[in-house]
Amino acid sequence: MSGILITGGAGFIGSHLCQRLLDEGNEVTAVDNFCTGSRANVTNLEGPRFTFIERDITDGLDDIAGPFDYVLNFASPASPDDYMKMPIETLQVGSRGTMFALELALRDKAVFMQASTSEVYGDPEMAVQNEEYWGHVNPIGPRSCYDEAKRYGEALTMAYHRSHSLDTRIVRIFNTYGPRMRAVDGRVVSNFVCQALHGENITIYGDGSQTRSFCYVDDLVEGILRLLRSNVTEPVNVGNPSEMSIKKFAEKVIELTKTESSIVYKPLPEDDPKQRKPDIQKAKKLLEWEPKVSLEEGLEKIIDYFRSDLTN
Numbered sequence: 517m518s519g520i521l522i523t524g525g526a527g528f529i530g531s532h533l534c535q536r537l538l539d540e541g542n543e544v545t546a547v548d549n550f551c552t553g554s555r556a557n558v559t560n561l562e563g564p565r566f567t568f569i570e571r572d573i574t575d576g577l578d579d580i581a582g583p584f585d586y587v588l589n590f591a592s593p594a595s596p597d598d599y600m601k602m603p604i605e606t607l608q609v610g611s612r613g614t615m616f617a618l619e620l621a622l623r624d625k626a627v628f629m630q631a632s633t634s635e636v637y638g639d640p641e642m643a644v645q646n647e648e649y650w651g652h653v654n655p656i657g658p659r660s661c662y663d664e665a666k667r668y669g670e671a672l673t674m675a676y677h678r679s680h681s682l683d684t685r686i687v688r689i690f691n692t693y694g695p696r697m698r699a700v701d702g703r704v705v706s707n708f709v710c711q712a713l714h715g716e717n718i719t720i721y722g723d724g725s726q727t728r729s730f731c732y733v734d735d736l737v738e739g740i741l742r743l744l745r746s747n748v749t750e751p752v753n754v755g756n757p758s759e760m761s762i763k764k765f766a767e768k769v770i771e772l773t774k775t776e777s778s779i780v781y782k783p784l785p786e787d788d789p790k791q792r793k794p795d796i797q798k799a800k801k802l803l804e805w806e807p808k809v810s811l812e813e814g815l816e817k818i819i820d821y822f823r824s825d826l827t828n
């Protein structure tokens with residue numbers, strides 16, 4: 517049994533991690549200020565091995581009693597809609613918040629994991645993004661608050677690793693979906709599925725030729741935990757490499773929900789990445805990990821989830 521602290525523990529990915537780590541018998545402390553996370557995500561985790569602390573991690577973490585074996589830093593708005601509404605908070609949590617999480621890990625000599633993102637690659641010029649690619653990021657555009665916060669988070673993690681020999685992990689998370697996503701988070705999976713279930717128009721931004729690669733949350737959690745328990749200190753991409761255009765994705769959602777909804781086109785947001793597909797050779801080789809859930813299987817699950825959300 518290990519003692520684990522997760523920042524952003526009430527968020528979509530954070531709460532799945534809490535659940536899985538509790539199921540394994542660990543002691544889990546989650547910290548979240550509910551800025552995008554939700555209370556419902558943690559109420560079903562309550563039990564003797566789970567502690568929840570409502571707090572903005574930029575206010576500090578050093579008074580939290582440990583010791584912890586692992587500190588997982590997953591606090592941040594992550595949907596473009598959310599971080600564009602909260603650019604300063606996003607930069608603060610990625611910089612000051614990450615520093616507090618690193619200091620806590622240093623205090624307890626814990627393994628530290630930074631939740632990073634495919635956004636560190638920006639609008640990539642490479643069709644498939646491997647970890648060696650330095651990225652193509654607009655430092656002042658509307659996505660910069662998230663991209664640069666996450667790039668800074670990686671830099672800070674590496675600095676603690678080099679200067680203090682802190683045992684660190686960096687996971688670069690690609691588009692992920694699954695139960696506990698917020699229906700209103702503005703991302704493409706929740707938007708399309710909820711629009712289809714409500715019989716509303718499906719809103720494609722731009723011409724829909726931009727691509728994404730969607731990973732089901734259970735696969736992501738498995739990859740994250742394998743990385744955590746490895747000794748790999750360089751960044752590792754964790755995502756599903758099966759790439760598809762947003763137009764194709766809309767058609768898939770229409771097919772699976774059997775909706776009468778039609779597609780409408782809206783302006784493409786500024787700096788929206790044209791392509792995204794992870795190279796997962798590193799995760800395959802070093803972690804013996806690859807995703808198992810197909811898009812159809814995963815989509816059926818998220819459709820059921822949002823459908824039962826509608827009837828509750």
Ligand code: UDP
Pocket residue numbers: 595596597691702703704705707708719720721722726728762784785788789
């Ligand atoms: N998108 C879309 N319609 C929507 C929401 C998003 O066409 O209702 C597009 C968006 O412009 C982007 C892709 O879907 O090209 C993925 O967007 P999301 O917000 O899920 O995350 P991103 O991968 O851009 O961070």
